[in-house]
Amino acid sequence: MSAAISEIPLPQSMLDTDLYKLTMQQSVLQLFPDVQATYRFKNRNLDTLFSRQCIERFRTAVSHFATISLTDSELQWLKEVCPYLTLDYLTYLSSYRYKPEQVKIKYIPVTSDNLKGQVEIEIVGPWVETILWEVPIMACLSESYFQSVVVDWNYDHQDELAYSKAKALLEANCNLSEFGTRRRRSFLAQDIVVQALVRASKEIPSTGGLAGTSNVHLAHKYNLVPIGTIAHEWFMGVAALRGYEGANTTALQLWEEVYSEPPLIALTDTFTTEAFIKDMMSNPDLAHRWTGLRQDSGDPFAFGPRVKKMYQSLGIPNDSKSLIFSDSLTVNKCIEIKKQCDELNFNKVSFGIGTFLTNDFRLASTGEKS
Missing domain, CATH: 3.20.140.10 (nicotinate phosphoribosyltransferase)
Structure with a gap:
């Protein structure tokens, strides 16, 4: 094709x-x-x-x-x-x-x-x-x-490639979502990926699964759950309007004025994860109410232990909270993060995978990775 x-x-x-x-x-x-x-x-x-x-x-x-x-x-x-x-x-x-x-x-x-x-x-x-x-x-x-500009590519084997990635993740009992809209090679590429993920989720036995897609149109098209809550933009906009001191806390509290029901998933790295954890430690009620955290930059293997320490210091069972990872993920990276999270007793872990799914192509002329 x-x-x-x-x-x-x-x-x-x-x-x-x-x-x-x-x-x-x-x-x-x-x-x-x-x-x-x-x-x-x-x-x-x-x-x-x-x-x-x-x-x-x-x-x-x-x-x-x-x-x-x-x-x-x-x-x-x-x-x-x-x-x-x-x-x-x-x-x-x-x-x-x-x-x-x-x-x-x-x-x-x-x-x-x-x-x-x-x-x-x-x-x-x-x-x-x-x-x-x-x-x-x-x-x-x-x-x-x-x-x-870059035109030495085609859609050959893209379905099989996406299916093989989903198969490996599901066999490792990972929960995954498709997050690849912004950097997709084309809409058709993303559509092929989502179809392959759906097919794999139906065919591969797993205690994990396909949680959904961030793309609302494709969620509608394939009867999936649209996934996502909040982005860096919200924290940045609130900080610019209401002040940078304690901006994480202000942004989360304002969000709760609009969305009072869970799931409430907080993005942690807009002003560094350290600043976010400091704000959470100063506002334990927020840490209790928000059902999970999303890691989108930095070292994902440092994130789990750091968050567990925060929850333990606040008397919150970390196995009651969700962790979502979404930074430059690959199959092997997801599996290794999942292994660490299991050891840390985080039972609600999911992976939002973007570019690795929707813009991973081979050169049509040689078959090498583009």
Whole structure:
């Protein structure tokens, strides 16, 4: 199966995004409806250069985002599957339209022929509106890149590759979720992965399983649980608005004003894990109420022991809490983390796996890893 290079890489649906963008948008709508926001893209790998063709394709795609809207069937599904999304918010989401005029895209040539360069992206507008841009626009940029710059690949054996990864994880009794929207090679690549995960979860005996996917559209399509609660953006936004001292505590308390029911999964590393644990130790009621923690940077093997020590000092049985790992995971890394967590008596452990599933390809010309 060849990689399609002619299609404009648009989101497949208003729900072709990660769940935490919806939950955070609802929180912003309720608590910060008038706040203005500015987003800027930072390319963390300066060796990655974009072609002029890539950026023009990307620019064209962004101009078509305004055509996307929530369908009646999607609205009904959200009401049934996501009861934490209020009627007021769903009414807002139904009327929501992307505004491409909020997005400024600048191509900056760096090669002598002006054909390769960097891209600057700036998104400005009300936070409640601009919050939905991040995930689909990053997916769109990634897809444009792999349609225009790195093109020596195809979909051959992608189903088998994803299935083999799921099989190894399930045989190790791991719980896993698919988290690969932002850095997917294409929507079809992500769709193939999710289908393979579903098939493996039905065929491989395991005390683990497929918990779901962060992509709300694919959760809808394959009758899965949409997974995700909160991202770094919430902590950063709250800190900017309410102050950086004790920002973790403030962000969690504000979140509870919108979501009073578990599961409440806290992201721990926005201002370093050390700062997060310090804030939790100073507010033990939060540590009791929040049902789990997500590790997304740093040493995952230092995280479990550190968190167990925190819970023990607060008199909280650590086997009652969930741990979610989501930082640059591979099969072997998940299995080793699971082994350590078993030894630490963390019984509720899950792995959110992204790029390793949705952007792990081989060169079509040689079969070597791209």
